[in-house]
Amino acid sequence: MTLRFFIALWASIFITGCAAAETKNSSDNDIEAFVEANILGIFFHELGHALIDIEGIPIFGQEEDAADALSIFLIDAFYEEEAAQDLAYDAALGFWAEAEARDQNGDGIAWWDNHGPDEQRFYNTICIFYGADPERREQFARDLNLPEERAESCVEEFDQINKSWGELIEDLTKRQSGSKLTLRASESSLSAETLQPEIDALNQEMSLSTALTVNVAPCGEANAFYDPEERAITMCLEFEDHLRALAKNL
Numbered sequence: 001m002t003l004r005f006f007i008a009l010w011a012s013i014f015i016t017g018c019a020a021a022e023t024k025n026s027s028d029n030d031i032e033a034f035v036e037a038n039i040l041g042i043f044f045h046e047l048g049h050a051l052i053d054i055e056g057i058p059i060f061g062q063e064e065d066a067a068d069a070l071s072i073f074l075i076d077a078f079y080e081e082e083a084a085q086d087l088a089y090d091a092a093l094g095f096w097a098e099a100e101a102r103d104q105n106g107d108g109i110a111w112w113d114n115h116g117p118d119e120q121r122f123y124n125t126i127c128i129f130y131g132a133d134p135e136r137r138e139q140f141a142r143d144l145n146l147p148e149e150r151a152e153s154c155v156e157e158f159d160q161i162n163k164s165w166g167e168l169i170e171d172l173t174k175r176q177s178g179s180k181l182t183l184r185a186s187e188s189s190l191s192a193e194t195l196q197p198e199i200d201a202l203n204q205e206m207s208l209s210t211a212l213t214v215n216v217a218p219c220g221e222a223n224a225f226y227d228p229e230e231r232a233i234t235m236c237l238e239f240e241d242h243l244r245a246l247a248k249n250l
Contacts, residue, residue: 032190034247035240037090039194042224043214044071046233048165049226054210057168065124069161072125076132077169078201085140088129092144095122097246104249123150131158169206178207186217191235 048067052059059066075087099118123146130141131154141151172178180203185192199214213232222242224235 031247034090035243036194037087038094038243039191041071041091044074046224046226050212053228070165072128073161073165092122092125097250127154131155172206175207179211181212183214192216
């Protein structure tokens with residue numbers, strides 16, 4: 001799995017040097033995988049906000065929680081098991097890394113914010129993904145230290161999400177015609193390269209009530225957001241370096 005580094009001890013200085021070089025390359029690949037996974041997770045989260053707006057979905061509770069739930073729900077629904085677990089690991093660790101960065105910076109938890117604490121988003125992500133297939137994902141839950149007290153309710157939590165988001169996604173896939181998503185990138189980037197095939201796949205599978213634009217552009221900050229007036233998701237290019245820094249700090 002990404003971001004879980006293994007160190008081999010070698011007697012030979014020559015072999016040790018080779019192993020160190022390989023470990024560095026592996027670490028670099030793991031960091032980029034972490035960045036890609038979180039770009040996808042953040043995009044799916046913002047897609048949740050867009051669908052709530054475009055499709056007029058009623059939300060009982062925090063909209064941010066509903067968007068988080070859609071993000072991990074789509075990872076479970078759209079990917080084969082090995083890829084889904086890799087993405088879920090990194091998506092969950094993204095929240096944990098944000099919490100670690102917050103603590104290291106001496107920042108307190110913003111209880112006033114409409115997002116839940118990153119630690120709670122971490123466990124929510126693990127629980128929902130585990131609850132979708134607890135037999136195959138028991139080790140996943142253990143690796144990320146999901147408490148047994150929470151694990152007991154995860155199947156029910158996933159079932160609730162499946163009855164809400166799952167039914168909506170199914171309805172969108174059944175539409176014979178409708179509007180699509182369009183990616184607009186101001187420059188070549190990992191974000192654009194990561195999102196384009198996902199958007200193409202979404203357009204093949206479902207249709208929306210209104211066209212949705214996905215902008216990939218510099219914003220002056222590491223951020224991502226949905227603008228209901230423009231009917232557009234913006235993925236800020238600054239997020240890439242922010243995610244790399246989080247990965248290196250884990």
